[in-house]
Amino acid sequence: MGRIAVIGAGMGAMAAAARLAVAGHRVVVYERAATYGGAVRRFERDGFTFDTGPGLLPLPAVYRDLFVKTGKEPLEACVELVQVDPSSRHVFAEGTEVDLPNASRAGVVTALDEALGAGAGARWGDFLVRAREAWDRTRRPLLEEPLWPNWSVLAEREPYPSVPHKKLLRTRRATTLAEVGAWELRDPRLTALLESHALAHGLDPRVAPASAAVLPYMEHAFGTWYVRGGIRELARAVYERCVARRVEFVFGAEVTGIVEKDGRATGVELADGEVADADFVVAGVAPGALDTLVPGTALRGGDEIAPQRGAPSRLTVLLALRGGRPEGVAHRTVVHAADRTEELDRLFGERPGFSSSPTVTVSRPDDPALAPGAEHEAVTLSVTVPSGLSVSEADVEGVLGVAERAIPGLRDRLLWHEVRTPADFAEETAADGGAVPAPALAAADGGLLHASNTTRMPGLFVVGGWAHPGGGLPHAGMSGALVSGLIVEGPQFRGSQ
Template identity: 75%
Template sequence: MIGAGMGALAAAARLAVAGHRVTVYERTDTYGGAVRRFERDGFAFDTGPGLLPLPAVWRDLFLKTGKEPLEDLVELVQVDPSSRHLFADGTGVAVPNASRAGVVSALDEALGAGVGQRWGDFLVRAREAWDRTRRPLLEEPLWPNWQVLAEREPYPAVPHKRLLRTRRATTLAEVADRELRDDRLKALLTGHSLAHGLDPRTTPASAAVLPYLEHAFGTWYVRGGVRELARAVYERCVRRRVEFVFGAEVTGITVKDGRAAGVELADGTVADADHVVADVDPALLARLTDRPLDGTGDVRPGERGAARLTLLLALKGAREAGAAHRTVVHAPDAEAELDHLANPGGDAFPVPTVTVLRPDDPALRPDDAHESAVVWATLPAETEADPAHAGILLDAAAQAIPALRDRLLWHEVRTPEHNSAETGARYGAVPAPSLAAGDGALLHPANSTRLPGLYRVGGWSHPGGGLPHAGMSGAMVAGLVVEGPEFRGST
């Protein structure tokens, strides 16, 4: 197995339980891929995902690979409110976790009568899109006739009273303009796409499943940080006798009799294998094989994925009572932000939508007289970090953290280059989840490849990026290895 990302760990644990001898070769000195931790002066921070959506994926992994359930190994805390939003017009709202009625009521109270109902109606339609795409996109290997997913928009058409007919949105921006009709609700929806580096003007309407997934299954935090989830999965692998070799760079995949037969390491060592599973950037995988892995009619690896600029903040003073775990400070000029995301370059760096994470977790601070916080924003993958960009993010975050500048002891800047060094992703890009429609632009290549015995796992393969998707990709790869091409997914 190449790489110790979360998808690879999920596959390794399942394969080991199925009786396979599994060895994981990881280029860096630790496991988890982008799910890492930074520590300094008694402060600790998640440098990758800070929240866990759809924890059932990881519960299933622990159920299938041993007697100890996930909750015996890590503490999961449901985050409520799910998020607090500060809009450009000065209004704000705290969105309850996993309660449609609560969300409708909160939006009506904060933004005006009828606003919440429009969002609630949108969530009902988003559920239809979820029901239509959940199994083929998340629970089954990618269909050979994936074009059906690419061409068919699962988000339902909406009746238009004046036109006396239904009208189908093709992009998320059209959903926002036609159905939400409120700049704050538009920002709420756009924020979900921006979190995955997606421009709503070109992202298919099927992306409505992103806010629905969070609404329906809740937002969770792992006590001690999401890195604790990676630790638990790694330890489960070790208990199932998965062998890990860190500091081992794979420089090639060996081929024998027309199928993958092992890996070659930078020191010249060759390790034979019946199957090779790769959790790496697609460009690197192509170099390792030096042969085409996808044929005519296959989904091809693309240049998908935006990057993130992240600030780790060490703050003096206790976190105030009632502070939200997650606050989203929406961009003052939404169009300028999207234009920059779509067309990087130029001199201007617009104030982006900024997410502020403030976990109330003693494990992440030296004592109760201090606080650790994480601030991040989506950037075009090609952006070169500038010190001024950190200042822009700090100014935005000050809307969410009282007296931020006075409380700031120090901050650490995490650029896309850090992510690139740790995960090998080009430009430090973070892969988006797979989405239906849009001519397949947001589908990811299948887990199996045209080279027999070689499989792809993790965010750059089906079903795409994100912690739940990584766990699902691991389950699919394990199924394909154990059962062969006839594997059709979990039941």
């Protein structure tokens, strides 16, 4: 078997490394930082512990499969998974609140009817049925198979079966997520609920394809899960599985170039001048970082999918609170923007900036390990913001003001707070402006597809959120499986069956 150099120790890169090591390859991971996990990091201070990246795990089957395929211990033997219920609480602009049960269509329908009025639940339930059809049509090509050579089929075909909408003498079908909300859900609160799923992934619902309906469907169908101790524990478990499979990690090792011979990748060059030979190179880095490693453009382009360059980032505010976590508090509360149009214009308009009243996601895990004692609580606030945005203290104060709608008396309880800006995400991930990649979606002329895991340079593969099938914890794990299959089985690999 061959020698494989992996650049970066993000979740997708580690998933690929573990699978390749089990297949008999000698795998060495070179990570410029002092730790593993990529964007899945942890911040600790005064006995408080916070996830600074993703806080919840959708579609845990991806990592269950990774652990089954790479060892005898299943995922649940390495981390404790907890199904979050309610899945989320939503606080709408006009003050209505609703708790949505986890993975229960009947429960969600009932909750929406009680909170928003009769008929609201049925409209959302019918939407989920159509979203499932979109999921069934796109699951394999978007998540389980290498990117098709004829990817344009995915780009042109809208898989969401929208309901015909009559307006004057014309009949139209929704092509964007915003149109799905306006024409099929017909309630500004249901529309806000739908669009919040796109916003959480940095997508503008006004232009995101109707196929983005799969995002709320995935959460509904497969549940929302928390890893006891924080998502960083999942990164630890994957790292330890790699080590158990004899993957070698070299931290503090910055790769400055990919060695090429006769047009093929044959190793990596490190900042200290060392050259590590390899039969294959797997790069788990953002496109801008890869540009500096390879002369010319190695990623697919032209008539193929070019790498995505640019996406919104995240502002994360970590709160250390006096007073314990009250009973009945939801793990995740989404406080919706008072003015969604203003928020979207500030996020995606020609002059990006910070919204005066953004959508804020409040994370309050029921996990004693995160606070120094029962008399304290660790809370995380997350906001989607333009990449590269400079965040002021006034911006942070605005976020705290919005969060008070979910945490009454917040400022009286506040011991201290830490702010993680797009610049911090850029430092951790080397993504331009701290951009966070979105998952791949069909339609939209291919604008939300990601570059193939193979490249124009034989022997060089790309993995992680900036490659097919895109961003998010499940998608990172899937990219690792795809890259492993392409290396082990060759170009004929067609994904898991």
